[in-house]
Amino acid sequence: xxxxSGLSGPQIAWRAAQDIPDGAYVNLGIGLPEWVxxxxxxxxxxxxxxxxxxxxxxxxxxxGEEDWDLINAGKKAITIKPxxxxxxxxxxxxxxxxGHLDVAVLGAYQVSEKGDLANWRLGSKGVPAVxxxxxxxxxxxxxxxxxxxxxxxxxxxxxxxxTFPLTGLNxxxxxxxxxxxxxxxxKGFVLREKHAAVSLETLQSFTGAPMHIDGAVTDLIVxxxx
Amino acid sequence: xxxxSGLSGPQIAWRAAQDIPDGAYVNLGIGLPEWVxxxxxxxxxxxxxxxxxxxxxxxxxxxGEEDWDLINAGKKAITIKPxxxxxxxxxxxxxxxxGHLDVAVLGAYQVSEKGDLANWRLGSKGVPAVxxxxxxxxxxxxxxxxxxxxxxxxxxxxxxxxTFPLTGLNxxxxxxxxxxxxxxxxKGFVLREKHAAVSLETLQSFTGAPMHIDGAVTDLIVxxxx
Amino acid sequence: MRKQVGSVGExxxxxxxxxxxxxxxxxxxxxxxxLIHSLVDRFRNTGSPTDLIIINNNAGNGRVGIAAMIAxxxxxxxxxxxPRSSNADVFNSAYAANQIELELVPQGTLAERIRAxxxxxxxxxxxxxxxxxxxxxxxxxxxxxxxxVQERWLKGDFALVKAQTADRFGNLTYRFAARNFxxxxxxxxxxxxxxxxxxxxxxxxxxxxxxxxSIFVDTIVEVAAPEQEEVLVxxxxxx
Amino acid sequence: MRKQVGSVGExxxxxxxxxxxxxxxxxxxxxxxxLIHSLVDRFRNTGSPTDLIIINNNAGNGRVGIAAMIAxxxxxxxxxxxPRSSNADVFNSAYAANQIELELVPQGTLAERIRAxxxxxxxxxxxxxxxxxxxxxxxxxxxxxxxxVQERWLKGDFALVKAQTADRFGNLTYRFAARNFxxxxxxxxxxxxxxxxxxxxxxxxxxxxxxxxSIFVDTIVEVAAPEQEEVLVxxxxxx
Numbered sequence: 029x030x031x032x033s034g035l036s037g038p039q040i041a042w043r044a045a046q047d048i049p050d051g052a053y054v055n056l057g058i059g060l061p062e063w064v065x066x067x068x069x070x071x072x073x074x075x076x077x078x079x080x081x082x083x084x085x086x087x088x089x090x091x092g093e094e095d096w097d098l099i100n101a102g103k104k105a106i107t108i109k110p111x112x113x114x115x116x117x118x119x120x121x122x123x124x125x126x127g128h129l130d131v132a133v134l135g136a137y138q139v140s141e142k143g144d145l146a147n148w149r150l151g152s153k154g155v156p157a158v159x160x161x162x163x164x165x166x167x168x169x170x171x172x173x174x175x176x177x178x179x180x181x182x183x184x185x186x187x188x189x190x191t192f193p194l195t196g197l198n199x200x201x202x203x204x205x206x207x208x209x210x211x212x213x214x215k216g217f218v219l220r221e222k223h224a225a226v227s228l229e230t231l232q233s234f235t236g237a238p239m240h241i242d243g244a245v246t247d248l249i250v251x252x253x254x
Numbered sequence: 255x256x257x258x259s260g261l262s263g264p265q266i267a268w269r270a271a272q273d274i275p276d277g278a279y280v281n282l283g284i285g286l287p288e289w290v291x292x293x294x295x296x297x298x299x300x301x302x303x304x305x306x307x308x309x310x311x312x313x314x315x316x317x318g319e320e321d322w323d324l325i326n327a328g329k330k331a332i333t334i335k336p337x338x339x340x341x342x343x344x345x346x347x348x349x350x351x352x353g354h355l356d357v358a359v360l361g362a363y364q365v366s367e368k369g370d371l372a373n374w375r376l377g378s379k380g381v382p383a384v385x386x387x388x389x390x391x392x393x394x395x396x397x398x399x400x401x402x403x404x405x406x407x408x409x410x411x412x413x414x415x416x417t418f419p420l421t422g423l424n425x426x427x428x429x430x431x432x433x434x435x436x437x438x439x440x441k442g443f444v445l446r447e448k449h450a451a452v453s454l455e456t457l458q459s460f461t462g463a464p465m466h467i468d469g470a471v472t473d474l475i476v477x478x479x480x
Numbered sequence: 481m482r483k484q485v486g487s488v489g490e491x492x493x494x495x496x497x498x499x500x501x502x503x504x505x506x507x508x509x510x511x512x513x514x515l516i517h518s519l520v521d522r523f524r525n526t527g528s529p530t531d532l533i534i535i536n537n538n539a540g541n542g543r544v545g546i547a548a549m550i551a552x553x554x555x556x557x558x559x560x561x562x563p564r565s566s567n568a569d570v571f572n573s574a575y576a577a578n579q580i581e582l583e584l585v586p587q588g589t590l591a592e593r594i595r596a597x598x599x600x601x602x603x604x605x606x607x608x609x610x611x612x613x614x615x616x617x618x619x620x621x622x623x624x625x626x627x628x629v630q631e632r633w634l635k636g637d638f639a640l641v642k643a644q645t646a647d648r649f650g651n652l653t654y655r656f657a658a659r660n661f662x663x664x665x666x667x668x669x670x671x672x673x674x675x676x677x678x679x680x681x682x683x684x685x686x687x688x689x690x691x692x693x694s695i696f697v698d699t700i701v702e703v704a705a706p707e708q709e710e711v712l713v714x715x716x717x718x719x
Numbered sequence: 720m721r722k723q724v725g726s727v728g729e730x731x732x733x734x735x736x737x738x739x740x741x742x743x744x745x746x747x748x749x750x751x752x753x754l755i756h757s758l759v760d761r762f763r764n765t766g767s768p769t770d771l772i773i774i775n776n777n778a779g780n781g782r783v784g785i786a787a788m789i790a791x792x793x794x795x796x797x798x799x800x801x802p803r804s805s806n807a808d809v810f811n812s813a814y815a816a817n818q819i820e821l822e823l824v825p826q827g828t829l830a831e832r833i834r835a836x837x838x839x840x841x842x843x844x845x846x847x848x849x850x851x852x853x854x855x856x857x858x859x860x861x862x863x864x865x866x867x868v869q870e871r872w873l874k875g876d877f878a879l880v881k882a883q884t885a886d887r888f889g890n891l892t893y894r895f896a897a898r899n900f901x902x903x904x905x906x907x908x909x910x911x912x913x914x915x916x917x918x919x920x921x922x923x924x925x926x927x928x929x930x931x932x933s934i935f936v937d938t939i940v941e942v943a944a945p946e947q948e949e950v951l952v953x954x955x956x957x958x
Binding site for chain 4: 078079080081082095096097098099103114115116117118120121124125144154155156157158159160161162163166167193194195196197
Binding site: 592596599600601602603604605606607621623624626628632653654656688689691 | 831835838839840841842843844845846860862863865867871892893895927928930
């Protein structure tokens with residue numbers, strides 16, 4: 029069966045952005061999660077945290093106007109907004125480990141039905157590099173993942189248990205995928221929203237563990253963003 | 255036998271002050287140890303630390319000019335000197351516990367020949383209060399005690415083992431008393447300086463554990479300070 | 481995202497019976513007198529909040545602030561390092577009459593336990609207290625040949641602190657040594673309430689001068705002419 | 720009490736073979752390029768210092784700074800959280816050739832281990848890494864129903880940091896996000912060496928704006944026009 033195409037990466041990020049409330053302190057993982065900031069709904073103030081010691085950063089500066097002492101965890105140039113603060117790495121990870129962030133949005137290679145996350149390496153080859161990934165999975169009141177529903181090789185990314193090296197156990201509470209919005213509760217995966225173009229059976233066939241229904245399942249509706 | 259009078263409290267503090275080197279970061283316990291700052295030898299710069307978050311404080315302000323947001327651990331008003339810094343309690347005790355202070359000078363009820371110190375309470379009665387005492391005993395590269403050699407009731411304060419509640423084990427490296435300067439090494443008490451008015455026998459009779467001789471014993475010479 | 485409220489009573493309104501409250505200050509420096517007195521006022525009017533667990537370096541001085549709370553009978557237990565001060569009669573009487581519990585903690589361990597609570601560190605080892613009665617019953621361990629005591633984090637439901645300047649985002653600075661326990665208490669509380677002499681409505685604190693970043697602060701209230709506890713104690717004021 | 724010296728070479732002269740060196744910086748921000756290059760210069764001239772153990776967030780970028788040390792063959796081991804950057808070819812080659820050891824530590828645990836080293840905390844518990852391969856073989860414990868990993872302090876013989884301003888007493892401030900690991904590294908080293916863009920000879924840093932208090936700093940050297948590592952990497956500079 030062909031892999032259903034579903035949402036683009038930015039569309040997944042858009043959907044995740046809708047759930048971030050006004051006033052939230054948020055950390056966005058490197059890569060696709062960074063797109064979430066672009067889709068912050070009008071009228072909500074969100075304060076972004078980056079591991080290297082900045083709260084309250086804004087958009088990237090124009091090319092040529094970068095100050096390389098003002099970067100985010102992905103080493104990209106940033107700007108700061110009113111209310112920003114600088115602090116050292118121990119305070120920065122006190123914010124993370126201490127659960128002071130409201131939301132962390134992370135990428136995923138695999139998410140298990142127990143909420144385990146694998147997102148830092150695909151195997152034992154090459155140079156391992158973990159950064160703040162293992163801290164962030166325990167670093168917010170609510171930790172969510174955004175990811176394609178299925179890997180490029182067709183393997184499910186929502187699985188019974190992770191086969192890639194673990195980043196953390198029992199840490200993810202919701203997954204936003206290209207096909208669905210899925211909560212993780214003691215039962216396992218619970219479907220909340222589903223892409224209208226895929227049937228429940230098709231969705232289940234591309235998911236590595238039972239997808240439970242518990243209450244209404246609504247359509248996953250996202251703007252075009254073309 | 256009458257208790258030999260020996261040095262006054264300020265004279266003991268004076269003697270301890272002579273051993274504090276230029277450039278040292280120093281914490282002085284509340285009470286008699288605070289006198290050490292008055293006798294800092296000319297030409298030496300010493301930076302004083304107080305537990306409540308100040309480095310580089312100076313003399314007390316004139317009466318009537320106190321700012322009660324600028325106090326030391328004894329809740330006395332202080333002033334600050336150039337190079338001072340304010341910091342919070344966790345950083346302040348990181349300085350202490352992390353061994354960043356060069357010298358801590360503490361009062362003592364009893365010091366044992368193993369270097370144990372008792373200086374926070376005399377028994378189990380009344381309201382206990384420990385403050386920073388138990389932190390400071392492990393809080394400097396060199397922790398010394400200043401005390402009368404003998405308690406007012408005639409009991410030795412340098413003892414085989416402490417009978418008062420302990421502040422810390424194996425923490426004191428030198429004791430400055432009204433009669434002697436005594437190092438503590440693996441053998442126990444080692445006499446370095448002795449008040450000229452007391453004989454070795456008398457000194458031993460007022461000391462609760464053997465006073466070893468290891469090298470020269472010089473006279474404990476202190477100015478009048480009258 | 482609006483953190484500023486109009487009165488100290490409003491700021492502390494959600495503190496209820498049995499709350500664990502971290503209160504900044506060392507002696508009289510940094511004591512958030514107006515926030516504390518708003519709790520005393522409410523207790524006198526409504527009988528609540530009571531059975532509070534208070535965490536502070538001391539146990540009240542004179543007859544204002546924490547001492548006024550103890551005198552009013554609102555405090556079940558105090559966790560502190562130095563209850564015995566020159567003006568601690570209120571605590572001393574309550575303690576002698578078994579009306580208040582005391583957990584005595586060495587000052588640096590108190591600070592580190594609070595910081596650990598804020599930093600998500602459930603337990604740590606320290607040399608402080610090893611071999612003393614204050615470590616009785618606590619786990620110990622040997623690292624690199626030295627013995628250490630295991631201590632647990634200490635968190636609060638609320639923190640009350642006295643800031644010098646706040647901005648509308650909740651960033652804080654403090655005045656001189658009034659800083660003391662406040663930054664770590666802001667970290668260790670589920671809900672942090674700061675009174676500030678000055679709340680910036682335009683602009684914000686310079687990002688390199690921020691002492692407590694806004695993420696640790698939930699509620700701010702301007703108290704433009706705050707009382708200084710030591711001054712009140714020396715004037716023998718009674719609240 | 721004189722902490723300022725005249726050259727970066729003099730500042731780093733006591734770093735010797737086998738030293739453990741904490742080096743500030745995150746990516747290119749905060750990398751003390753001139754201090755690092757003074758070690759490379761000495762190694763090229765004398766063969767020393769070598770067999771260094773380097774502690775940094777990364778493992779060198781481009782062909783300057785830590786990457787230049789690795790390329791020179793002075794580094795025995797690196798302790799870091801993220802060796803895999805877009806310009807880590809030097810480390811990658813050395814690692815593939817088994818010429819360098821790697822201890823990989825989650826970034827927040829790295830920060831906390833360094834802070835613990837500075838604060839006299841030999842060990843602490845964290846949730847980070849529990850159940851993952853990076854916690855293999857480490858003690859674990861349960862607190863309040865959750866599982867945690869025990870981690871040990873991490874100290875250095877030396878720390879090298881890049882400050883913005885220093886005063887003659889040794890107090891430091893940093894520029895923007897160049898602060899990152901520097902304040903805790905200053906705490907965790909037996910001897911801290913800071914380069915500063917500006918060393919105040921009269922006056923001192925405002926005591927409420929000091930980020931690293933002077934007690935944590937041993938040696939300061941003015942580097943009035945410091946290189947920025949990211950700029951050098953983008954210019955493909957080779958040291």
